[in-house]
Amino acid sequence: MLNVEHIGIAVKNFSEANALYFKLLGVEPYKTEFVESEAVNTSFFKVGGTKIELLEGTTPDSAISKFIEKRGEGIHHIAFEVEDILAEMERLKGEGFILLNETPKKGADNKLVCFVHPKSANGVLVELTQEIK
Numbered sequence: 001m002l003n004v005e006h007i008g009i010a011v012k013n014f015s016e017a018n019a020l021y022f023k024l025l026g027v028e029p030y031k032t033e034f035v036e037s038e039a040v041n042t043s044f045f046k047v048g049g050t051k052i053e054l055l056e057g058t059t060p061d062s063a064i065s066k067f068i069e070k071r072g073e074g075i076h077h078i079a080f081e082v083e084d085i086l087a088e089m090e091r092l093k094g095e096g097f098i099l100l101n102e103t104p105k106k107g108a109d110n111k112l113v114c115f116v117h118p119k120s121a122n123g124v125l126v127e128l129t130q131e132i133k
Helices: 014-025 063-071 085-094
Strands: 003-010 031-035 040-047 050-057 074-081 111-116 126-131
Touching: 003 063, 003 126, 014 040, 014 050, 050 063, 063 074, 085 111, 085 126
Parallel strands: 003 050, 074 126
Antiparallel strands: 003 074, 031 040, 040 050, 111 126
8 A cells, every 4th residue: 555545524515515625624626526336426625645535425325325324424434545456455355354346446536446344444444546547
């Protein structure tokens, strides 16, 4: 793992959350994107070397909507950048981690992504990300 790529925060109201984080961080989001496969709106803020991703579910059955219903708004996941997502997935499976997808899928911000089940990471949803080249 190379570094923390971003911290994902689940929000109920995308426009209100974007305004709040603009006031908090003092910068506009550098990117907003709809990820159809996950039924989620995303926006990315960057402060120094840190990225914050806001996530709003667009359907009641999206993972983000379910998360908010169960736990409320807040930190949803931590993402780590990796050089080779397939190799890292194999390494983690070999170490006994449970992956939520067997193959990487296209995520937001031009990334391939894979999630590690929170049950195998002390309750934390971990995302692996690799830049799509």
